[in-house]
Amino acid sequence: SYVLTQPPSVPVAPGKTARITCGGNNIGSKSVHWYQQKPGQAPVVVIYYDTDRPSGIPERFSGSKSGNTATLTISRVEAGDEADYYCQVWDSSSDHWVFGGGTKLTVL
Amino acid sequence: EVQLVESGGGLIQPGGSLRLSCAASGFSVSSNYMSWVRQAPGKGLQWVSIIYRGGSTYYADSVKGQFTISRDNSKNTLYLQMNSLRAEDTAVYYCVRSEAPGDAFDVWGQGTMVIVS
Numbered sequence: 001s002y003v004l005t006q007p008p009s010v011p012v013a014p015g016k017t018a019r020i021t022c023g024g025n026n027i028g029s030k031s032v033h034w035y036q037q038k039p040g041q042a043p044v045v046v047i048y049y050d051t052d053r054p055s056g057i058p059e060r061f062s063g064s065k066s067g068n069t070a071t072l073t074i075s076r077v078e079a080g081d082e083a084d085y086y087c088q089v090w091d092s093s094s095d096h097w098v099f100g101g102g103t104k105l106t107v108l
Numbered sequence: 109e110v111q112l113v114e115s116g117g118g119l120i121q122p123g124g125s126l127r128l129s130c131a132a133s134g135f136s137v138s139s140n141y142m143s144w145v146r147q148a149p150g151k152g153l154q155w156v157s158i159i160y161r162g163g164s165t166y167y168a169d170s171v172k173g174q175f176t177i178s179r180d181n182s183k184n185t186l187y188l189q190m191n192s193l194r195a196e197d198t199a200v201y202y203c204v205r206s207e208a209p210g211d212a213f214d215v216w217g218q219g220t221m222v223i224v225s
Contacts, residue, residue, distance in 0.1 A: 033212035042216040042217065042219055043213075045212045088153075095164075095209075096168065097155035099145075099152060101152050
C-alpha cells in the first residue's frame with residue numbers, strides 16, 4: 001500500500017517560514033491535499049490539488065511539489081498556525097485514500 | 109448551510125457492534141463521494157471507507173470485512189456499520205465529503221467518539 005512520510009514535528013519562530021514535507025514514491029504523479037487540525041477540532045483543508053488554496057485560507061499558506069516530495073509552506077508564521085498538519089493523496093490504483101502520519105507545527 | 113452531523117458513538121465491549129450515522133444538510137450524499145475517517149486518541153488521521161456516487165464501496169485493509177458503509181438517500185444520511193469491534197477501533201470517527209474521486213475533503217462532521225473497552 002502507498003505510504004506518505006511526514007516529519008513528526010517542525011518548530012518555527014513567529015514571523016519565520018515553516019516548511020512541512022510529505023514524501024511518497026512517485027508523488028509527482030498524484031495530487032496532494034493538505035489539512036490543518038487544531039486540538040479538539042475537525043481538520044480543515046488548507047491546500048488542495050498541490051497548490052490551490054480554498055477561500056478563507058491566508059495567502060501565507062502555499063503548496064509545492066518536487067521529485068518525490070510535496071511541501072506545505074507557511075510564511076510569516078503566527079501563533080495561531082500552531083496545529084497538526086496532514087498530507088493526503090488518492091491512490092487510484094486501489095481506490096484508497098492515504099494520509100501522511102501528520103506533523104506538529106510548534107510556534108516557538 | 110452545508111453540514112455533516114455524526115451520531116451513534118459510545119462505549120462498547122470488545123466483539124460488539126455499533127452503527128454510526130451521519131446526517132447531511134445543504135447537499136445530497138448520493139451526489140457526492142462520502143467517506144469515513146477515524147483518529148485514535150493522540151494519533152493521526154486514518155481513512156476507513158468510501159462510498160461512490162454510483163454506490164461502489166471501498167475499505168481500508170484494516171477494516172475490510174468488519175465494517176460496512178452505506179447510505180439512505182431518502183434520509184440523506186451516511187452510515188458505518190461496525191462489527192466485531194476491537195480495542196484498536198477506539199477513535200473519533202468523522203464523516204467527510206468529496207465532490208469527486210481525488211477531490212479534497214471539503215466538508216467534515218464534528219466527529220463521534222467510539223470507545224471499545
